[in-house]
Amino acid sequence: MSQALEAAVTLPGEDFSRVALTAPALDLLRELRRRHGPLMFHQSGGCCDGSSPMCYPAGEFNTGDSDVLLGVFEIDGGASGLSGGGAGGLSDGGSGGVGDAPGGGWSLEFWMSREQFSYWSHTHLTVDVVDGRGSGFSVEAPEGKRFLIRSKLMDWPVPGP
Template sequence: MTQALEAAVTLPGEDFSRVALTAAALELLRKLRRRHGPLMFHQSGGCCDGSAPMCYPEGEFTTGDSDVLLGVFEIDGGAPDGGDVPGESWSLEFWMSREQFNYWSHTHLTVDVVDGRGSGFSVEAPEGKRFLIRSSLMDWPVHGP
């Protein structure tokens, strides 16, 4: 599993990324953005033991004080035949419920893609693919929001 893109740091006092995307996740996100417009991720603890992040059209899932913004990805436009404009980038936020963050605060998350049908609420479900979190323990000091 190769990380293709690290998210920008969003938590106060931190200088390291907590979340990344694989190349396969980037490819699927570009396809989904063409179909659904701007996107966002939300990770809760309620589904699949928290291993399946949900991808929604941006703003379709309302975040609030019970959520933590773990990172923001700046994604380039991709291949010219993909419909995006090369060189143009777009932002994708990755949110996590505060309760889930309390459990996963010492892990680095990588969003990957696997075959199979995920949640009916996540926009990749009809593609026969699903997003999946792969986690690894971080070996640097971490702070909580």
């Protein structure tokens, strides 16, 4: 599994990315963006979809104090060439505040419920995509693909929010 893009750091006091995208996930997100407009991820760990990352049109899933912004991806618009995760693009904790970035790119936030984060706080998450039916609520479902999380235990002390 190769990581193509790391998210910008968003948690206070941290200097490492907590979430990444694989190249296939990035390619699918670009296509979904063309069809649906601005997007966001939310990882809830809820009963219906387990721990699948859910991709929504930005603003369709309301985030708030019960959610943690784990990272913001700065994505270029093309099918090749990757833009790195910079230090900017932090959200004010509102509802999926993503949009167009300078140079034709766009921002995509990755949120997780605070309760779920308490379980996953010592892991680095990588969003990948595989063949198969995803959730009916996530925008990739009709594509015959589904996003999934691949996690890796971090081996250094990790502060929590």
